[in-house]
Amino acid sequence: MSTTARTAPPSAAPTGRGGPAQSVTDSLVIAKRNLIRLVRIPEAVIFALIQPIMFVVLFSYVFGGSITIPGSGTSAQDYREFLMSGIFAQTVTFATASSGAGIAEDMHKGLVDRFRSLPMTRGAVLTGRTLADLVQTALTLVVLAAVAAVVGWRAHDGLLDALAGFGLLMLLGYAFTWIGALIGLSVRTPEAATSGGLVWLFPLTFISVAFVPSQNMPAFLQHLAEWNPFSATVVAGRDLFGNLPPGYPVPDAWPMQHPVWASLIWSVVIIAVFRTLAVRKYRRAAS
Template identity: 90%
Template sequence: MTATAHAAPSGTAPKGRGGIVQSVTDSLVMAKRNLIRMVRIPEVVIFGLIQPIMFVVLFSYVFGGSIQIPGSGTSAQDYREFLMAGIFAQTVTFATAGAGAGIAEDMHRGLIDRFRSLPMARGAVLTGRTLADLVQTALTLVVLAIVAALVGWRAHDGVLNALAGFGLLLLLGYAFTWIGALIGLSVRTPEAATSGGLVWLFPLTFISVAFVPSQNMPAFLQHLAEWNPFSATVVAARELFGNLPPHYPVPDAWPMQHPVWASLLWSVVIIAVFRTLAVHKYRSTAR
């Protein structure tokens, strides 16, 4: 008995089995591939740790004692308590640049075209990459928390609240890696993806309550800072860590009054919007 082979139309990738199970399986396979790649290039992880550790040390000892925290004072310890949630949040969001550069490199080397030719779920390549970045970010956050503890930072509201605070930080970081994925698919080189992933992050992180209270800003910047999704997660983490001074004046903006819910809402919206855009871009980009 002979079988007749029917060639697939030119330019059409083989189709997988489909379904949620297939999508999850393919995503985990791609995540494993990216994690193995990270382990084989340890300098990427090491250099990724240097910058946040430098921020912890420099901000703690250079600015500590010179910035007044409303409801508290200007002691270096008070500022460390206020600062660390901002450093943690900045670290997880800066993973955006790495996610974008990694996807842009795969595009540049033609790996994305090879993945398209395989019978896998169309979103698996991007989901696997973002999950691998999440694991790397979590490891970085653990090291950073240890360094923060060494310079005097403490979480005062118990282990469960502290874990919830770190969970919100990682959720924000995961949301931002989808922005990085979209940037990586939209540019031609890894260098452009790195620059594109950082150029908007600096104003986002500094026009926030991460390093100074919004009360110290001009009026128009206060509103931007208080409705910034980055600020919502920073304040939520401070609240869960027990790092807000007892008499800290909470701004009237809704995200500052309900930071945990605001942080969750912002992160979920960012994931929903940018995952949709990134997967659509992945499907439509022809290289």
């Protein structure tokens, strides 16, 4: 008597229901997981706060009074108000490095393989991570704003405009975390992700109008600074916070003439481009 051997088909990883609702739910679960991890490692939050606070104090008291602001002169108080939007923007963009390092660490530890066995949408892993980074960015901005108020910074155009300014800053920070996500997926170690996330940020932030007016730069650097997406958010923040001196000359470049719109456009474009690239890279790595 013969028996017919049957070979069971290989089991595939379970898949989620799909659709926007499933993606949102999965993203929130991943974000919660990363926030819980953050609470359990408070030193990571503390060290993330130390650097921007040092920048506020050093730039306010070391450079304040020595840099000429068009329309204001070398007033230390005016420079502090001119400076703070740049410090805020630098802080939210520097979160790129930690975002990339966190994703690289998850990849290195094999966490991607664990998520593959769960019925969840693939892009939710990255979206949840970037949402958790956005919460940490918001916390950092709150603390930084308090420190800025201590050294003399004020928002002069009302609460709604100030909230709009911080909203643009957080949108820029969220956009840059997607750049960090792509970097984290493209390197082999968290250390490489940290280095790769910072090496391009320094020229981006310093060839801008964050710390000095573009009028003080050589002509070729002026154009780079004025069309820099980082500069657009910095100027939008100054405009909404009421931190531009009354006689400050606005450059002729379109992003400097319309900084709020320029900031929104740059941030949305960066999110659209780098989220697409990062999710595609993640799916390729997880397949």
